[in-house]
Amino acid sequence: xxxxxxxxxxxxxxxxxxxxxxxxxGELPEGHDEPVGLVEAVQKLAKHLNITPAQYEExxxxxxxxxxxxxxxxxxxxxxxxxxxxxxxxIVSSLREQLRL
Numbered sequence: 801x802x803x804x805x806x807x808x809x810x811x812x813x814x815x816x817x818x819x820x821x822x823x824x825x826g827e828l829p830e831g832h833d834e835p836v837g838l839v840e841a842v843q844k845l846a847k848h849l850n851i852t853p854a855q856y857e858e859x860x861x862x863x864x865x866x867x868x869x870x871x872x873x874x875x876x877x878x879x880x881x882x883x884x885x886x887x888x889x890x891i892v893s894s895l896r897e898q899l900r901l
Contacts, residue, residue: 817895823848838898860899867896 817825823841828834836844846856871889874880880888 838895842899864896864899867892870896 817838821827823844824836825838825841826835829836842860843856846853846859851859870892874885874888874892877885
């Protein structure tokens with residue numbers, strides 16, 4: 801099979817966290833009113849991968865630290881249209897906020 805990044809053709813209107821599902825992220829479990837959120841999904845994935853809570857916390861903190869200046873870096877990209885810049889900043893800021901411990 802050939803990888804066809806179809807979502808990338810219209811990337812400005814997509815907000816795809818991952819091309820592969822994990823931890824039931826975004827799914828609506830039977831008997832629940834809300835879909836599985838990011839933190840719950842990542843915690844389920846970590847448990848499935850035998851990642852301890854302490855390791856998970858360290859990984860999450862590393863991710864937050866690595867993306868700390870993302871918004872500033874994207875803001876400086878003059879070749880990227882403003883709509884794309886603001887979308888990227890909004891998406892990553894939201895994900896970072898959800899991962900804060």
